[in-house]
Amino acid sequence: MEAVADNLFPILRETSLFSAWPEDLLHALLLQSKKVTLDSGEILFVEKAAASAFYLVLSGRIHLIAAASTGQEKIVEIIEQHDLFAEAVAFLGGRYPVTAAADGSTSVLEIPLALFLEILEQKPLLMRQMLARLSMRLHFLVKELRHLSVESAEQRLVSYLLELCPQANGSAVIEFPTKKSAVAARLGLTPETLSRVLARMRKAGVIEMQGRTIHVPDLQALERWVAGH
Incomplete structure (x- = not known):
């Protein structure tokens, strides 16, 4: 012991x-x-x-x-x-x-x-x-509850990604800490909604994704994109 x-x-x-x-x-x-x-x-x-x-x-x-x-x-x-x-x-x-x-x-x-x-x-x-x-x-936890009650799916996901991000500017590589279904549940989303938001983000060019790894070419561009949602 x-x-x-x-x-x-x-x-x-x-x-x-x-x-x-x-x-x-x-x-x-x-x-x-x-x-x-x-x-x-x-x-x-x-x-x-x-x-x-x-x-x-x-x-x-x-x-x-x-x-x-x-x-x-x-x-x-x-x-x-x-x-x-x-x-x-x-x-x-x-x-x-x-x-x-x-x-x-x-x-x-x-x-x-x-x-x-x-x-x-x-x-x-x-x-x-x-x-x-x-x-x-x-x-x-009160702050998290407020976010889940008033933020859009896009805002919840981007806020979560920024929490995982080691820096505030430039590009970043972010790793989902667990499977997507668990991340979706953590954000108060269905897995289908999370997949749709990720697809929209890829189409907009603000992220690239392979498996659980997300590459953000420009963090400020990501923030500008989510401001429109």
Whole structure:
């Protein structure tokens, strides 16, 4: 267990949640954590289940899925490598608000909630830092909800592509982090609508696409194009 903690310590320390944690407390938490490996499509936890842990993606991706009143499911977030998720359950009555499923072969670090909460209760400063992070996360999700409710399909897709883009000007090569159907669900679109928007963008010459790879010859031209939609 000590070797595992040593290997994962730098990864966990890079997250905003744990960046200020003292080394001894972080090692203590890691020693009680464990690695979980999932096959593609395997469920890690289900919505409304009692929570005993939160997670860090070590490899692969996790889809967070919410059930609508109509019975349909929607991917609300795609969790990438070295991202934390489900940490908010510590402040939500101990139940998961979404379902988590693996997108491809995935491994995660399972961090025990009981020990995490015990440490926070003993360290008020860490608790305040945690609440600040959750507040920023809430603002982000409210912004995302606003975008989904008022933006056109073209605006949603271009905004998403720009989020993935490493720079603001010139040309760029962007890689979809997951399959197109998952991206479509993340943006609140059907796969057919996403395909039509991509086709219109290719026809307009603002993108070139091969598989999941998108080449944008001119980022500012892409922004001008979407301004017309």
